[in-house]
Amino acid sequence: MRVVREGTPDGTAGRQTSGIDVFDFGRPTTLAREHSRVLELAMETFARQWGTHLTARVRVKSRIVSGQVLMQTYDEYSAALPSTTAMVLCALEGNTSQAVIQFPTAAGLGLVVHMLGGNGSQPLPNRKFTQIEQSLVLHLMDDALENLRYSLDSLLTVPIKIAGIQYNSQFAQAAAPSDLMIVSFFTITVGGVSAPATVAIPAEILLPHLGAANPLDTAVHCRERILAQLVHIPVDVSLQLTPTTIRPGAILNLAVGDVLPLPHPKDRPVDLAVDGQPLAAAALGSKGSRLAGIIVTTEENPR
Template sequence: MSLSPLERLNFSEPRQLSAAEVRHLQRWQTNTCERITEAWGGLLFAPVGLVAGVIEPAHYRGALKSLPDPGIGVVLEVGDELIPTLLAVPSRLALGLLNQMLGPAEGEWPRERSLSPLEETLFATLVHEVSESISDGWPGIERLRVQLLESCRPRRCRRLPAESELVRCRWEITSGCGAESVDWLLPRASLEQLLETEEFTPVAADHQTDLEAIVLSLPVELSAQLGQTRLTMAELADIAAGDVLLLDQSVDRPLPLSVDGSVHWKGSACRVGPRQALQITAIVDVNGRTRQ
């Protein structure tokens, strides 16, 4: 008996999130990004694209070290237990969004600098919509409690539990200035407890129905093969109108009907009015077996 090779384990890496955790977090992040996009649409002169990106576990030190610097950190407390989380926004992205609040802005990113008092007030308006979207986007039965705590430099934040495992959720943003990303760090242990105790709403059936309807309405091209033959180059050059080519297909054998080169049915040639047709006589399964 042969033994399978041992999988190399890296104990320095945090363990992966469970499938259920990833599913709930993806739904939460997708809902949140959709709501932020809608809310910011009423504040910005030009729309921005915002989609949920990677969701992954991370160590405390490595996660903070990867945050933008300079950048703007926003501490948000979520849930009834007021779990501290950190939203890290690159400075140039914040300035680019603020420019979009004042008028159409495209081209290069603004030069990175500190926000003025007026800009801080305007940025707080954008962040407020983010906190509302996080609350509304929570896939639980009730809205999730979310409150803004403070702003800070992302790498100097001390609100997250030190030396703990975190979960990093990344949002990808595209604007007239280019693409950027925002990182949202959440304490893993507290987040897992929140996910375990929360009752989630089922995925709306109408969304699945709509998706099925779209898939079922997609056009698919079918092709029937009449047969094949082989000629020399000289014979091919001599073909003229009125010539009859002898194919390898017998007249009493059903013709194969294919989708993307894969045979799914067999049938007999027939006629419907002025058009040629194919009457299905057998179905071909994935193993090539036919059934009437």
């Protein structure tokens, strides 16, 4: 909650009002740890596959490194991109939102230069692709989509295909501003030149399948799972004599050699207790060179 001070028409300070930011718990804006890990592994596989195929296509050693995986609204994602950039829009069957493969236009021109036999030593401008350049870049993006389908496997169940390319991040309406996107960051290195890239996929496409990737037991199995864990947890067990009550003065005056009489009969078993709760009775015995307790009776725990 944030506090906003409203001003009066004459410019003086007015009363304070509370502005409330609405949070939809049904649409969290962060990924669960286990879901994030699954997506990171998938994107690492995608980066390796894409880098291998890119090397074969441009005939120059290429390497793609996967970075962070986040969940953002489309508005947050597009606002963080450069105003001029290459955004390959990918249509998802049955969905109005589109996936995006984004990279600098200069990096795309560098790929074209290497495909045509150049060495990429000259600086390249940030501009739109010509028809020939766009055709070559989209051909490379077809390979990238194949690698993406393979890497996401059961997480991406709908057909995906290239729908076009945009060069202005503010005008490319791949999704509604409030739609959640799974955004993955990459670093593409071709011929020693590195450039950042991103892949954004509508969260509604991937999130429903992440539960299947990390299955959780239903509430029916909770009791059995808890009991299965509890039986392996170590606990402190003690053998206790019947306690006695003495005055504080006797404690303060204790000296070496003093004897404290205990009301515990010699022929009575001692209590076996867990966390101070008696659970059984035991007779004193031995096991090898160690003192031991032999269970003679057990008590039903009412808790």
